[in-house]
Amino acid sequence: MADELQVTDQPAPEKIIASGYTFGSITDQISTVVLTRKTPVFWMAGFGLGLVLLLLFLLAVGMLLVKGTGIWGLRTPVMWGFAITNFVWWIGIGHAGTLISAILLLLNQQWRNSINRFAEAMTLFAVACAGMFPLLHLGRPWLFYWLFPYPNTMGIEPNFRSPLVWDVFAVSTYATVSLLFWYVGLMPDLATLRDRAGNPVARFVYGLMAMGWRGSAKHWSVYETASLLLAGIATPLVLSVHTVVSFDFTIGIVPGWHSTFFPPYFVAGAIYSGFAMVLALAIPLRSVYGLKGLITDKHLDNSAKVMLATGLIVGYAYALEAFTGWYSGNVYEHAATVNRMTGPYGVQYWFLVLCNIVAPNFLWIRKIRRTPWLLFVWSLIVLVGMWLERYVIIVGSLATDNLVSSWRVFQATRWDWATYLGTIGLFLFLFFLFIRMLPMISIFEVRTLLPQAKVEEERG
């Protein structure tokens, strides 16, 4: 019966990448972006914008170091202001990268193979941007190492019962593990670049970074184990990081912060905004570099679906937040909820409802998910919405805390905006350097997607 044809009812699934690719053409298409192709105007423009905003960031940080955190709009009681809003926003964006690289690997979602590399890079750079804010917010950033427990002559140690110290451990672990995961994923591709680079300096540098990788079967077998284990390690890590970030709020007794559903709500929001960033980066990149055969409409469609699903969770969380405010019977929680909707930050609240509850529901429509430019616009809406969400939670709750006499409306200064835009510059700067110098799509993982990568067993 061995030669009998298997009959399946399922229709053939849509291909992940376009047909007609070979191992060689995939390798060439991705590696020429780095090695030989002329740098496109798009890259120059993006990198230039990043550089300009990065200079603005350096100026803002310089001013901050000279004059102190007072140049930001931080006044009692809103001492967290933009800094922590931006921190939470950036770190949330990073989460999609780890989700794609780790969780989708464990779930055997092969479509991740063509977007995981740049999504992981996005994670790294987003975490770098996120890290800037708590660091600068310290006031004396050069003493940041006081946050770590180390033997010191001052005879003091960090308070391990504080969520702010948990954050230090969670975010630094997250940054380290993301970097390791990313680097391990890069090793085989660095070897490809080493073998293909014409320029001797490039060959030397890629060779050094590839560490002598030669694609040995013995190495691949350990490598596969390592990838799976790292994915297994990174999965609980990514869920824990935003959970710990949400503890910064939930452990506090400020009305509007002190609730138990923050961790899942924050994690969903993080993935929501992260996929928006993935789309915002992937859509222009694949057009400019002609990678539509590798990052296909199916990838955009799937990412949009993840965005829709997590967006619905976020919408549910908003509803639950309002319900809890009412149902708790707690006068402060009730007041905080009403104040959030009708108070000084009411405009921002309703705008975020528009961005995070109304807008994602349009993603039910297949036409929007399949139209790249519309999806690009949608992802920007989501990014704005998620920023507003953090702003409303942090600034809105702090501005009207438990003590009425201390209430004050937060006014962002131009240095707040300069620092925020500056980190967007830092992100763009790093990201454009990355796409110029390293393969933005994982070459070896895309090779495994080809039909000819399957070993045909003899029928016997």
Added chain:
Amino acid sequence: MSRPVHGVIAEFDSPTALVEAARAVREKGYRKLDAYSPFPIEELTDALHLHHNKLPLIVLLGGIVGGISGYLLQYFITVLYYPINIGGRPLHSWPAYIIITFECTILFAALAAVLGLLGLCGLPMPYHPVFNVPRFALASRNRFFLCIEATDPLFDLEQTAGFLKTLEPREVSEVAD
């Protein structure tokens, strides 16, 4: 043996050809083998009997060491080295230790995974004899290589090369040491 030789290497077009060749070579009795491919091939791992490696154990140990050190670090500081009595609450406040214990477990396990990977693969290794084969640069692109090493007891330059040629490779070449 006039020149030192690392082995003989055969070049194939497809993963299927490589896996079949690897099986044939194993069947012939060769054991000192290595195969090179531009992406991981599960069947090849089976064909070369490479399934067991110590990495999971290394990562487990890394995680355990990380978890224990994270917990002990906090215990040592909050209970012994820098105790602060806040409203008579217990110094050994273990629920508050959970997060950092968890993060240290993850951190050490991930470091163990990466260092273990490098250690088990013997990387970084800037020089390896197979790089002497000019066409080996294609092993990171679209070609598949099978190498029988000279340390194999059955190895004989002429005979082994002749045998590899019967497996229909694109090319068979000597690997200088």
